[in-house]
Amino acid sequence: MPIAITPQDVLIVVDMQYDFLPGGNLAVAGGDEIVPLINTLAKKFTNVVLTQDWHPANHISFASNHPGKNPFETIELPYGNQVLWPDHCVWMSHGAQISADLDIPQAQLIIRKGYNPRIDSYSGFQEADRETLTGLAGYLNERDVDRLYMVGLATDFCVGWTAIDGAAAGYDVTIIEDATRAIDNAGSLERAWADMAEGGVERVLSKDILG
Ligand code: VGL
Numbered sequence: 001m002p003i004a005i006t007p008q009d010v011l012i013v014v015d016m017q018y019d020f021l022p023g024g025n026l027a028v029a030g031g032d033e034i035v036p037l038i039n040t041l042a043k044k045f046t047n048v049v050l051t052q053d054w055h056p057a058n059h060i061s062f063a064s065n066h067p068g069k070n071p072f073e074t075i076e077l078p079y080g081n082q083v084l085w086p087d088h089c090v091w092m093s094h095g096a097q098i099s100a101d102l103d104i105p106q107a108q109l110i111i112r113k114g115y116n117p118r119i120d121s122y123s124g125f126q127e128a129d130r131e132t133l134t135g136l137a138g139y140l141n142e143r144d145v146d147r148l149y150m151v152g153l154a155t156d157f158c159v160g161w162t163a164i165d166g167a168a169a170g171y172d173v174t175i176i177e178d179a180t181r182a183i184d185n186a187g188s189l190e191r192a193w194a195d196m197a198e199g200g201v202e203r204v205l206s207k208d209i210l211g
């Protein structure tokens with residue numbers, strides 16, 4: 001029996017933006033392959049939230065803002081270790097736009113994150129300082145919501161961190177694994193799955209829902 005999706009379930013579609021899709025500035029391999037599957041899954045949900053990575057050009061996570069540093073190197077910041085990325089999802093740029101191939105007209109909220117120049121935010125719930133909240137938990141708490149299902153990009157960064165924080169906020173969180181793709185830099189995917197398991201995040205395949 002497939003998992004029954006109810007009106008109390010929410011699908012969170014993470015960062016399906018042109019910069020994370022093939023041809024983008026921080027392209028995730030196979031990111032385009034999951035678009036049709038996400039569209040099919042979304043038809044089961046009355047509640048859908050989208051997240052959108054949304055950085056100013058002077059963002060602290062961009063290697064270009066740290067002279068002598070290259071993308072995928074790391075630096076220490078007041079809030080901890082930070083991977084440096086190619087410039088991506090600069091606000092108002094084409095790369096920051098959510099893919100027009102995403103067909104989810106009923107999506108009710110787009111939560112932007114990473115707009116603070118000094119703090120990154122992989123998670124849709126809180127910034128990387130682990131203090132500044134985005135308001136997503138407040139939104140969900142005001143709705144009659146039981147379970148969160150997560151899909152999108154990238155499994156090992158924004159999907160994973162959003163899932164762990166959703167579980168920490170008291171939600172029952174499930175990743176639909178084949179509707180995500182990973183960056184997988186320096187062992188990040190294996191680490192992310194371990195952190196998610198420890199955080200109580202469940203994982204299923206789309207066929208468990210679609211039958
Ligand atoms: C992401 C790296 C930097 C993501 C966002 O969406 O997973 N990864 N910014």
Ligand code: ZN
Nearest residue numbers: 053088089114
């Ligand atoms: Zn980013």
